[in-house]
Amino acid sequence: METPIKNIPLNDLHVALGGKMVPFAGYHMPVRYSSDNEEHLCVRNGVGVFDVSHMGEFFVEGPQALALIQKVTSNDASKLVIGQAQYSCFPNEKGGIVDDLIVYKFEEEKYLLVVNASNIEKDWAWINAHNTMGAQLTNASDEYCLFAVQGPKAIEAVQSLTPVNLSEIKFYHFTLGEFAGVQEVIISGTGYTGAGGFEIYVKNADAEKVWKAIFEAGKAFDIKPIGLGARDTLRMEMGYCLYGNDITDETSPIEAGLGWITKFTKDFINSEALKKQKEEGVSRKLVGFIMQERGIPRGHYPIVDAEGNPIGEVTSGTQSPSMGVGIGLGYVKTAFSKPGTEIFIQVRNKNLKAQVEKLPLFNR
DSSP: OOOOOEEETTHHHHHHHHOEEEEEEEEEEEESOOOOOHHHHHHHHHHHHEEESSSEEEESSSSTTTHHHHHSSSSSSSGTTTTTTTEEEETTTTSEEEEEEEEEEETEEEEEEOGGGGGHHHHOOOOOOOOTOOOEEEEEETTTEEEEEEEEHHHHHHGGGGGOOOOGGGHHHHHHEETTEEEEEEESSSSSSSSOOEEEEEEEEHHHHHHHHHHHGGGTTEEOOOHHHHHHHHHHTTTTTOTTTTOTTTTTTTTTGGGGGGTTTOOOOHHHHHHHHHHHSSEEEEEEESSSEEEEEETTEEEETOOEEEEEEEEEEEEEESSEEEEEEEEEGGGGSSSSOEEEEETTEEEEOOOOOSSOOOOO
């Protein structure tokens, strides 16, 4: 039996705004309202809002909260101070990744894990299966809406809605405060666009009020609702991984260039094997590339060398709205992973030249 696709709480509002709703990660989600290009540039140059309420939220509490998080995540959560967030992943036992996530520290014994919508059930089962130490777990995924207010004008656009000084919230830090007349809103200096801004976590009951207040306050800054299409092109320009494309149950964090969130200062699931990988090296690596010839790379397109020998595969690709060229991410044999290396992407049986570049692919 197929699982029915869920609606996010503000589904009807997005339909009324002209959002094209598509099934994504088990939810009906707005993929675009106008055009992907227009929405992308709106976020890069101004301010836009994504409704990403499909994301999952798990609270981990009690004296054993940190012990559980340290065991199941690759990053070192003991380094977090209250009000700080951390990008991390759940490694699996066979060298791959269960999911990538953000860990928020609220109190000494209270954390929030924000996980990908497509993995909510899998992650919930995973963390429960490893909770041998008895931390308190709450799956609050259906209780919260999440709005990502992103772009260089984000602070100006919504500062009038809160007494919290938004310019003082550092990157990957957060606070609980009043926002649009609602108490206890999580205001987080995070986002997956590389354009700056905030993510606002609000209880479902207050979601519509907060959404409308954001648009009212942002009117003067030409604020717009933004769909998943632009979210994808924005994160690709930054070289941010998308679970299911660039990282999966089969890709290791070391291969994926996530060594920086893989800390061997502690023991965690599969840490020994990953440590060995880090020391001995891996046979393939995730790289970003920019097309040198006209063509749009897409997921699963083969990557070949100058002789046409297969050396890897594209995991994400698009025509970059900010740069006007084809860009992508993909795994290649380690010998071809150095920035400046020439590679070829097979687009409709033609081998088109591309170059491996340092991330982010888009620099202001």
